[in-house]
Amino acid sequence: MTVLVQVDDIAMTFDVSPSLLTRVIERQPKLFLHAVDGVSFEIEKGKTLALVGESGCGKSTVAKLMVGLYQPTRGNMTFDGMDAHATYKSATGLKLRERIQMIFQDPYASLNPRWIVEDIIGEPLKEHGIITDATELKAKVGDLLKSVGLSPLDGPKYPHQFSGGQRQRISIARALATNPEFLVCDEPTSALDVSVQAQVLNIMKDLQKQRGLTYLFISHNLAVVRHVSDSVGVMYLGRLVELADKQSLFATPRHPYTRMLLDAIPKMHDTGRARTAVQGEVPNPLNPPAGCAFNPRCPHANERCRSERPVFKALHGIKVACHAVEEGRI
Amino acid sequence: MRAIDSISFDIAPGEILGVVGESGAGKSLTGASIIGLLEPPGRIASGEVLLEGQRIDNLNNDQLRHIRGRKIGAIFQDPLTSLNPLYSVGKQLTETIQAHLPVSNAEARKRAIDLLKDTGIPAADQRIDHYPHQFSGGMRQRVVIALALAAEPKLIVADEPTTALDVSIQAQIISLLKNICKSRGAAVMLITHDMGVIAETCDRVAVMYAGRIVEIGPVHEVINHPAHPYTAGLMASIPDITQDREYLNQIDGAMPRLNAIPTGCAFNPRCPKVFDRCKVERPELVDAGATRAACWLAGVCA
Numbered sequence: 197m198t199v200l201v202q203v204d205d206i207a208m209t210f211d212v213s214p215s216l217l218t219r220v221i222e223r224q225p226k227l228f229l230h231a232v233d234g235v236s237f238e239i240e241k242g243k244t245l246a247l248v249g250e251s252g253c254g255k256s257t258v259a260k261l262m263v264g265l266y267q268p269t270r271g272n273m274t275f276d277g278m279d280a281h282a283t284y285k286s287a288t289g290l291k292l293r294e295r296i297q298m299i300f301q302d303p304y305a306s307l308n309p310r311w312i313v314e315d316i317i318g319e320p321l322k323e324h325g326i327i328t329d330a331t332e333l334k335a336k337v338g339d340l341l342k343s344v345g346l347s348p349l350d351g352p353k354y355p356h357q358f359s360g361g362q363r364q365r366i367s368i369a370r371a372l373a374t375n376p377e378f379l380v381c382d383e384p385t386s387a388l389d390v391s392v393q394a395q396v397l398n399i400m401k402d403l404q405k406q407r408g409l410t411y412l413f414i415s416h417n418l419a420v421v422r423h424v425s426d427s428v429g430v431m432y433l434g435r436l437v438e439l440a441d442k443q444s445l446f447a448t449p450r451h452p453y454t455r456m457l458l459d460a461i462p463k464m465h466d467t468g469r470a471r472t473a474v475q476g477e478v479p480n481p482l483n484p485p486a487g488c489a490f491n492p493r494c495p496h497a498n499e500r501c502r503s504e505r506p507v508f509k510a511l512h513g514i515k516v517a518c519h520a521v522e523e524g525r526i
Numbered sequence: 527m528r529a530i531d532s533i534s535f536d537i538a539p540g541e542i543l544g545v546v547g548e549s550g551a552g553k554s555l556t557g558a559s560i561i562g563l564l565e566p567p568g569r570i571a572s573g574e575v576l577l578e579g580q581r582i583d584n585l586n587n588d589q590l591r592h593i594r595g596r597k598i599g600a601i602f603q604d605p606l607t608s609l610n611p612l613y614s615v616g617k618q619l620t621e622t623i624q625a626h627l628p629v630s631n632a633e634a635r636k637r638a639i640d641l642l643k644d645t646g647i648p649a650a651d652q653r654i655d656h657y658p659h660q661f662s663g664g665m666r667q668r669v670v671i672a673l674a675l676a677a678e679p680k681l682i683v684a685d686e687p688t689t690a691l692d693v694s695i696q697a698q699i700i701s702l703l704k705n706i707c708k709s710r711g712a713a714v715m716l717i718t719h720d721m722g723v724i725a726e727t728c729d730r731v732a733v734m735y736a737g738r739i740v741e742i743g744p745v746h747e748v749i750n751h752p753a754h755p756y757t758a759g760l761m762a763s764i765p766d767i768t769q770d771r772e773y774l775n776q777i778d779g780a781m782p783r784l785n786a787i788p789t790g791c792a793f794n795p796r797c798p799k800v801f802d803r804c805k806v807e808r809p810e811l812v813d814a815g816a817t818r819a820a821c822w823l824a825g826v827c828a
Contacts, residue, residue: 390548416692418693422766423771462697463726464761
């Protein structure tokens with residue numbers, strides 16, 4: 197299998213310092229938020245990598261880095277052999293953007309309410325100069341609408357005339373317009389009801405088969421992730437703590453955080469069974485704990501975990517960052 | 527426009543009734559009409575709400591104020607908007623306690639600290655003087671639960687209490703809610719769209735669709751042996767963490783808008799088992815095995 201996307205030690209730091217005046221008067225230092233702090237993974241062509249984690253763990257920042265909405269502060273991303281972020285800035289940047297598209301979480305916010313669907317889906321085609329002829333454009337938009345299970349007759353309608361699930365299909369059609377190879381999906385079904393979520397996930401799966409699409413699928417819902425992904429990366433405070441193929445991750449989760457996430461999911465058919473609630477919360481990313489970021493919540497933490505940050509490395513055929521797993525304590 | 531239509535259910539002390547459905551099914555309106563918080567022009571057009579045998583839906587605002595908080599506690603989805611950002615949580619708690627119970631300032635404060643302790647807030651005696659923005663999302667929701675419990679209400683209406691929270695925090699809040707209500711013998715109406723939360727928390731569940739209850743019964747039966755095709759479809763469309771499936775079952779179409787509810791059974795355009803009668807005549811809730819379902823096939827196909 198060929199690797200389509202490779203990410204090496206990518207990092208994104210935001211400067212969240214108070215204003216210069218406050219810093220001078222109150223003698224405060226500059227303050228940096230390490231939203232993504234050295235993440236590496238690769239995605240094979242035609243496969244889906246899912247990133248999971250709780251709010252604030254840096255999932256969405258990774259998505260924005262992938263599509264070039266952010267310039268990474270460290271590390272790089274290779275797409276089909278090219279340095280993606282160097283290419284984004286060069287003359288061929290537009291060509292690359294054609295090949296990488298994004299689907300956003302909220303279909304109510306990501307579609308312009310004043311545009312008709314035809315214009316929304318047709319815009320990338322015009323912007324990239326793929327189709328300029330009006331009748332040809334209309335036909336292409338009709339095809340795209342059909343590919344996501346809508347009708348070409350929906351073209352002249354406005355977004356508010358559609359339900360949430362239909363709107364998300366419009367976003368998918370727009371993302372598919374330039375015939376991309378790689379789709380970054382940031383919580384594409386989180387705003388949808390379950391019966392509609394199933395429709396959208398099924399369409400995404402069909403499209404992947406038909407067009408050989410590669411997905412980066414970002415979600416906080418492990419059940420959805422299990423359904424769509426080939427491999428799964430678990431993020432905690434800006435870093436990957438475990439990266440494994442789907443089967444191993446769900447059968448034998450290694451990192452204590454992954455286990456905690458899996459245990460925290462309510463089991464549908466086991467009614468009345470209490471979940472093992474894990475104590476504590478995600479620490480403030482401005483002031484992460486020393487050593488392993490998960491140590492304050494981890495039942496297996498010892499002195500080493502509190503002082504030395506574990507390295508993300510291959511163990512047991514997967515990649516994991518945990519002293520306890522490495523030492524064989526768990 | 528009828529947003530919710532002929533809904534009947536009861537909750538026993540110490541029982542948790544789940545109300546589940548998709549957005550726009552009328553779950554929250556059902557909750558709001560019980561608390562008396564329907565926003566005009568919304569009103570209860572017919573029917574009654576009884577609390578401990580006493581009718582509460584026809585009370586005026588003053589009388590309702592005494593019942594809200596004292597007898598009915600409410601927990602809403604977003605803890606940040608249910609707390610006043612300008613007052614410390616202690617002030618908000620003591621105010622609520624003193625509004626309903628004749629206690630001194632010192633006593634109210636002691637009670638407030640106890641409530642915060644009960645809801646699992648560490649260092650409650652210091653945290654009581656903090657402001658809502660100094661708490662994290664999960665901690666804020668604990669404060670909201672403490673507020674709802676302040677006057678020992680008989681009924682708690684919790685509208686999507688964990689939807690805004692991460693899954694690990696959600697587990698903490700759910701177990702808190704469950705234990706605290708059982709131990710105090712309060713009846714709980716838990717409104718959520720998350721079937722997983724319903725499964726682990728509730729005793730009984732009511733499934734709503736287009737403003738009506740389509741199925742109600744013990745949670746185990748509804749989940750494992752649904753009698754209504756909508757419940758069955760809903761269950762099947764939830765991705766399962768314990769098994770791999772190539773495709774999810776989907777219910778085609780979307781829930782009708784409230785101003786365009788089809789005649790007959792509201793679910794008939796999406797129902798895989800639809801037949802002639804469903805399109806003309808509306809089914810009422812009937813016994814269907816261990817649950818009650820509003821379906822012409824209830825008891826036949828189940």
